[in-house]
Amino acid sequence: MPVKINTLELENVKRIRAVQLTPAANGLTIIGGNNNQGKTSVIDAICWLLGGNKYQPSNAQRDGALTEPMLRCTLSNGLVVERKGKNASLKVIDPQGNRAGQKLLDSFLSELALDLPKFMQASDREKADTLLRIIGVGEQLTQMEAEEKRLYDQRTAIGQIQQQKAKFAAELPNWENLPDEPVSAADLITQQQAILARNGQRQQWQHEMQSIDIAIQNVTAEIQRTERHLADLRAQLDEFQEKAASAHKSPQELMLESTAELEANIADIDRLNAKIRDNQRKAAAEQEAADYKDQYDGLTDQIEKIRQDRRALLNGANLPLPGLSVEGGKLLYQGKAWDCMSGSEQLRVAAAIVRCLNPECGFVLLDKLEQMDLQTLADFGKWLEAEGLQAIATRVSTGDECSIIIEDGWAQNASAFNQTPPPAPYQPAAGFKPYQPKGV
């Protein structure tokens, strides 16, 4: 069970004459009063009593006091802690009546619980580090942040190169309807030779056709001239006619192909290839730009992934207060940085974090709560109660929200302090003589 303050008695410490206080176990106990009456002296006295000699006020004994300071409290774990006598030396008695010392107190005290302003005035980085230390993910998160920064810088550089490359590619010329690779003169000549060879074949066929026709004519004449050899010649005629049938070609097949375009291309080859190389350069530049775009998109995915991992790490951690997170080395509450939180949010965040630093310590001390309006104060008190946390606070006020009022170093019961005094009994004016009827 976290340790809390059950009762408190103070005499002749700083501005205090005599104060007795029984703080609420959970929630807010407000020490009220006007300025300069001794409220902060109560907080200072608790720090000294429990926190040790380093909290000793420079002028601890009240000026004009006839007796030395006396500070005593009982704690919820049964310890009685006392400082009194000439040296105000510490005396700690456990429930069995054994003596103990500062070391035992330190085991369940939290330095920041005694000195919450120290946390509140720390830098953004220190606050974030404190939270990360509590939830135990500091090192992992730092590594993730460094990795995210590295990827981000790399992506920025790649993005710049990608834009330059894309601009360069856009400025290069492009030619329509050309082959992908430059044409060689040898290829064109080979094509030309193939056509010439085919044309040679076709010419040969033509010659053959012509000679066959001549043969037919001769044989026909021979038939006329030589009836005697008609049978032989008919056989020859059949043979030649068969040959003629298989050797027959269509006029289209016999048409000669033109090499004019290829000849023009051979003559124009340098100009042609210059354009083809232009196209190749443009395609290469576009490809390079596209590669850099892919790299950029890949880095964007990686950055998003690492951001998700970072959020998951914090979401999975056991946070002292829902809504706390750390980004860019800053502590955030519901997405707001410290300087964007309201005063009451800051107090809530500080109290929650400080409490987790030493869960054995069940109380925090808060000076100067006057920045909070009554509604916010009530909400903060409810939150403390729900958290099972005891807070002893001071506030420049003599209102009903105060548990006690300090006046000139004395503790007054707050409700008694706020009562309007009863009307004074009737006093006759000096020299007034009551009416006495004559003869009575």
Ligand SMILES: Nc1ncnc2c1ncn2[C@@H]1O[C@H](COP(=O)(O)OP(=O)(O)OP(=O)(O)O)[C@@H](O)[C@H]1O
């Ligand atoms: N040893 C001492 N003896 C007498 N008075 C002292 C002593 N030490 C400090 N004081 C005086 O106590 C006063 C401050 O007391 P304290 O800070 O407790 O008042 P407070 O009620 O918190 O005031 P405020 O509302 O201004 O914060 C100062 O005037 C200071 O000079």
Ligand SMILES: [Mg+2]
């Ligand atoms: Mg004060």
